[in-house]
Amino acid sequence: MSLDRAAPTSLPRPSCDYAEAWLWVDVDAQSALTATQAITSLDAIAPIDQILETLPQSDAWRHPIGQVGPMENIRDWIWQAHWLSADRLDGSLAILGDCNLPSVARRRLLHISIDARPSDDAVGWLDRLTDQEIAQCVTKLHNTQEQFQILASQDELTGLLNRRFFQVEAQRWIDMLSDDGVKHLALLVFDLDYFRSINDSYGHECGDQLLQEMARRLQNECVASPLLIARMDGDEFAILVETDNKPESLSALGEQVKSLTARPFQIGHLTLFTSASTGIVIWPEHGRSIGELLHQADSAMYAAKEQGRNGHAVFSPELMEHQNRQSALLTALRQSQGDGRFSLVYQVQQNASSLAITGVEALLRWQAPSPELAAGPDQFISLLEKSGLIIDVGGWVLDEACQQIARWREYIGERITVAVNVSSIQLHSPCFIGRVQAALKKSGINPSLLELELTETALVNDPAKAASTLIELKKLGVQLALDDFGTGYSSLSYLTQFEFNRLKIDQSFVRDILVDPKDLVIVKAIVAMGHALGLEVVAEGVETVAERDLLDSLGCDYFQGYLVGRPGKPEEISPMLGVGLL
Structure with a gap:
């Protein structure tokens, strides 16, 4: 290795046991290093003006340095720059701002330091460096800088x-193609569905190993070129690839991500399963900068989650409009806590034998602060659940329902059961049992007058935890009902594993029971099975006398629906309570 060294003639005299030099170094195809210019040689405490005097008198060199900031940062600036290829500085180093170094292919800054005290000749020490000494400096600094670059650009796990580096490189791609007018880029952002439950159940080490396996699959099986793949944060990944922007091509990209997560993950002795929800955006149609594209991709990813997960969604203006409305709704719901915008209405339940109203179901309603934010329960309740607000709002529902039971008790006695819907998030919340206990204690009601309605989804997420919680609830004396039976996972084991009092037939089976023989067979089976297990059976969505009569003949114990009564405020339904109708 040979280095030609040259130094300016006017150099400050070293005054300590340390000297250093900055050199432009060219790296040729044979990796030989040739120093083409020594920028400076100075001691460690040289004044900044002396440092600047030793720099080349080139406007192309001086001008960008002046843009960096205060002169005191010049040495920091050089340290950040050395060993970085000049042809990559524009796209790779945000710390340099708008600086443009001299455009010399594969040219790098080399920093050489000597610990031994140099001679009195401030210039001669540089000339007396042996090729071996310089080679050692080059090798050491080269290896160190490569490690720095790896740490700066790669995800450690x-x-x-x-x-950060993905955004820098992606923006460089965009800038390079900005004048092309033909090519398109597809940005895919996805995360792993229910990954948090894997961390919670098996520990973060297991979760980390799953992420590493996911990364290996991406690296080994995504073969498009050019291609950028990144781990953005947590369990979120991103892919940037060229595309022809055809719908079938975008769908194929989404399906490829889906297939990568479809296979089981073998982590130690565990076999784990997950899936991916993917958002897809196109440059330049959906955004001009990588920041804008990432924002749109996140919106598309959350749309894929709303569509049931394990799939993909392509960004569109309509999707963004929907996301903006959801965001505005969520903000309004947060602000509604404690301001009286939440209320309860009650729908009566009729005893099939006596035709008396012996129970009601409490239903949550919300008064929007403005007409454009008006939303029904099917819209705002899902937002309450996704945001976690259902914990506090659901606690308020429990309190209000129990207080209403106490008010009705004053003039009709303990004759009316009130059913309250409980979401999966509430059931698995550590504070849920305490919330129920507090509501019962505060109202002073008989616990058997409170019925908690659970869906199959609330049970399947963590059956063991659900079983433990339901045992504690039964100890409190409340009743339990399995809601919407037949529409979820419909595992018969739930009916034997958990001690329910009632089984509610979903209205989707009741709606067509008179015209669809399959629905009739299903309802017959549910009623027979419920009775065989000692459960009362409630039919929801009863709207006609013919439906009620058929359900009565099948053995249903209770009816609920518009035929019996529409949801109403307490004062509206109070005259019906305990009274036989029809």
């Missing part, structure tokens, strides 16, 4: 690009 997976070895993929990290978020």
Whole structure:
């Protein structure tokens, strides 16, 4: 290795046991290093003006340095720059701002330091460096800088690009193609569905190993070129690839991500399953900058989750409009806590034998602060659940329902049961049992007058935890009902594993029971099975006398629906309570 060294003639005299030099270094195809110019040689405490005097008198060199900031940062600036290829500085180093170094292919800054005290000849020490000494400096600094670059660009856990470097490189791609007018880029952002439950159940080490395996699959099985792959954060990944922007091509990209997560993950002795929800955006149609594209991709990803997960959604203006409305709704719901915008209405339940109203179901309603935010229960309740607000709002529902039971008790006695819907999030919340206990104690009611309605989804997420919670609830004396039976996972084991009092037939089976023989067979089976297990059976969505009569002949114990009564405020339904109708 040979280095030609040259130094300016006017150099400050070293005054300590340390000297250093900055050199432009060219790296040729044979990796030989040739120093083409020594920028400076100075001691460690040289004044900044002396440092600047030793720099080349080139406007192309001086001008960008002046843009960096205060002169005191010049040495920091050089340290950040050395060993970075000049042809990559524009796209790779945000710390340099708008600086443009001299455009010399594969040219790098080399920093050489000597610990031994140099001679009195401030220039001669540089000339007396042996090729071996310089080679050692080059090798050491080269290896160190490569490690710095790896740490700066790669995600430590997976070895993929990290978020920051992905954004820098992606924006460089965009800038390079900005004048093309033909090519398109597809940005895919996805995360792993229910990954948090894997961390909670098996520990973060297991979750980390799953992420590493996911990264390996991406690296080994995504073969498009050019291609950028990154782990953005947590269990979120991103892919940037060229595309022809055809719908079938975008769908194929989404299906490829889906297939990567479809196979089981073998982590130690565990076999784990997950899936991916993917958002897809196109440059330049959906955004001009990588920041804008990532924002749109996140919106599309959450749309894929709303569509049932394990799939993909392509961004559209309509999707963004929907996301903006959801965001506005969520903000309004947060602000509604404690301001009286939540209320309860009650729908009566009729005893099939006596035709008396012996129970009601409490239903949550919300008064929007403005007409454009008006939303029904099917819209706002799902937002309450996704945001976690259902914990506090659901606690308020329990309190209000129990207080209403106490008010009705004053003039009709303990004759009316009130059913309250409980979401999966509430059931698995550590504070749920305490909330129920507090509501019962505060109202002073007989616990058997409170019925908690659970869906099959609330049970399947964590059956063991659900079983433990339901046992504690039964100890409190409340009744339990399995709601919407037949529409979820419909595992018969739930009916024997958990001690329910009632089984509610979903209205989707009742609606067509007179015209669809299959629905009739299903309802017959549910009623027979419920009775065989000692459960009362409630039919929801009863709207006609003919439906009620058929359900009565099948053995249903209770009816609920518009035929019996529409949801109403307490004062509206109070005259019906305990009274036989029809």
